[in-house]
């Protein structure tokens with residue numbers, strides 16, 4: 411695996427520091443949770459959540475982009491193009507997510523042989539803070555849709571009495587809250603360094619992060635130019651690429 415080595419630029423450094431703080435806090439929280447009898451069903455080889463669409467900051471995508479070899483970069487770009495095609499044709503967000511999970515499928519960064527993330531150290535916040543308090547079956551695409559009324563009611567009862575959930579979904583909510591400072595650190599660092607915040611689809615931004623002209627426009631705070639460059643490559647869609655000038 412290629413590791414995300416140290417990055418000299420302040421945007422990446424701010425995110426790396428926030429990842430480290432989150433990692434420490436999450437480990438401490440998880441240790442207390444399991445000591446109190448809480449269960450976490452995630453682990454190496456469990457890949458059910460790696461079909462989900464992922465929203466990231468460009469700050470995070472740059473870290474991932476720095477770890478890719480040419481072959482994986484091509485696979486990530488193909489995934490991004492499939493996401494754009496889906497966004498252009500999906501009638502609504504639910505259908506977008508459904509198609510993404512079922513038809514676009516696994517993140518190309520997943521090592522299908524081991525079931526592990528091949529760029530674990532560089533994975534984005536969403537991949538770091540998604541933990542399941544129920545077996546992986548409940549994280550898989552279409553599980554909810556395939557459940558009958560009684561099974562859905564039972565799921566809701568189990569989730570409501572499972573510690574660590576928000577009472578509605580089986581994901582462990584405090585870990586998602588603990589990661590909020592990472593999003594905030596990325597937002598602050600982008601505003602400060604670029605005068606521009608860039609958020610969007612993980613694979614699309616990871617592809618654009620390798621594009622020198624796109625990055626030059628972003629670093630100059632020129633969102634309009636950055637959008638044009640992404641558009642010229644067929645990688646601009648308002649659902650998947652958000653460029654917002656810093657307002658404070």
Ligand code: SF4
Pocket residue numbers: 459460461517518519520521526527528529530533534537
């Ligand atoms: S980056 Fe890694 S953990 Fe995240 S979806 Fe891709 S393979 Fe899974």
